Amino acid sequence: xxxxxxxxxxxxxxxxxxxxxxxxxxxxxxxxxxxxxxxxxxxxxxxxxxxxxxxxxxxxxxxxxxxxxxxxxxxxxxxxxxxxxxxxxxxxxxxxxxxxxxxxxxxxxxxxxxxxxxxxxxxxxx
Numbered sequence: 001x002x003x004x005x006x007x008x009x010x011x012x013x014x015x016x017x018x019x020x021x022x023x024x025x026x027x028x029x030x031x032x033x034x035x036x037x038x039x040x041x042x043x044x045x046x047x048x049x050x051x052x053x054x055x056x057x058x059x060x061x062x063x064x065x066x067x068x069x070x071x072x073x074x075x076x077x078x079x080x081x082x083x084x085x086x087x088x089x090x091x092x093x094x095x096x097x098x099x100x101x102x103x104x105x106x107x108x109x110x111x112x113x114x115x116x117x118x119x120x121x122x123x124x125x126x
Contacts, residue, residue, distance in 0.1 A: 002026040002115045004097045009120030012087055020082040020120055022097030034100040035073060035080045038110045039093035039122075046110040049095070050082060058106050064090075089126040094119040 008020040020037070036051035050061045050071040059071055070083040080097060098113035107113070 002029045002099060004099060004115060004117035006095065006097050006117045006120035009095065009122045011123045011125065014087060014089055014124055014126045016087050016124070017083070017085045018087065018122060020084070020095055020097075020122075022080040022082075022117060024078040024080065024097075024099065029078065029099070030101070031075045031078065032103065034102070034106050035071075036098045036100065036107070036113055037071060037080075037082045037095055038098050038113065038116070039091075039095045040119075041093040044093075046096075047093075048108045048110055051100075051106055051108065052080070053106050060106055060108050062108075084122070087122075087124045089124050092122060092124050094121050096120075 003025045005023045012018050032054040037049040038046050039049050040046045052059045052071045068086045073080045096119045097117040099115040100113045
């Protein structure tokens with residue numbers, strides 16, 4: 001089994017910052033998996049935000065967050081982070097940590113991620 005638990009969500013004013021964390025655990029979890037963040041706003045489809053390869057050497061971002069968000073990981077502690085700066089009202093969504101078991105692929109497609117956490121709510125007030 002795989003457990004992904006997000007934390008760090010909340011309410012922030014436009015222009016502010018938040019840092020999301022994702023603690024990964026479980027007997028099946030593999031540190032070599034690509035990890036990602038996917039968000040879903042009310043009434044909208046899931047949207048890719050960012051992902052990171054197991055080594056951390058490859059990262060990808062949605063154009064809408066590039067330059068404002070940074071994804072990172074600590075493999076010693078099985079934790080993934082999303083630092084979000086210069087937040088905008090359109091960043092308001094539930095943010096999900098997700099894991100992709102496919103080796104050597106750093107996917108920007110939400111449907112490629114087999115495991116998802118329960119989500120962390122991020123609300124940006126204008």
